[in-house]
Amino acid sequence: MTSKTIFDKIIEREIDADIVYEDDKVLAFKDINPQAPVHLLIIPKKRIATINDIDEDDRELVGHLFVAARKIAVQHGFAKDGYRTVMNCNENGGQSVYHIHLHVLAGQVLGWPPYANSEKKSQ
Template sequence: MIDSDCIFCKIVAGDIPSTKVLETDRVFAFRDLYPKAPTHVLVVPKDHYANVAELTAADPALAGEVLRATAEVAAAEGVAESGWRLFSNTGADGGQDVFHVHFHVAGGKPLGRMLSN
């Protein structure tokens, strides 16, 4: 399923250009336009799900494919050995800006603590 108003659905469809990093039948990964680290790749399911909870409830197997793809991206980007961060923002309070579930693969430098006390 595709949401015609969703920017990530448009990227997956090729209607908006992106720099593809990885693609499978059900997963697409592309470089973040505003990277927060030397490596910053977004990994999305090609089908539209608003957030992690919606994806895992609807298609746990696809959720696993997306997670597997994040590790493949980290390896392909050369950050698997040195370390990388995986995160997904869910909901407005969680900082989600695009309501198509996506995972950030970030690395390439020491990232420090994500949250402070």
């Protein structure tokens, strides 16, 4: 296995994180660089580098990330108002840690398209 990611170290409690949810398959914690009033990351305890590395055997685990997102949204009171889930893939997709993770953003009206307030690249 390649060297540990920051998420591996959080799972193993080598690095502190503000954990909001944990079960046998996933861990969720507050993002250290929040992009919304609520910005959580949900990570599988099994490292899968990118969406491109998900295989058939990971189907239940990846679905469990969304089940955890729903549970967290209900527990933390933002399910009714709404929230966004995002998973980035590779550099152009905005992935910076190569251990898949589901972003959960809430606590404000989230615009669409997501790049509305940033500079669009010409094609």
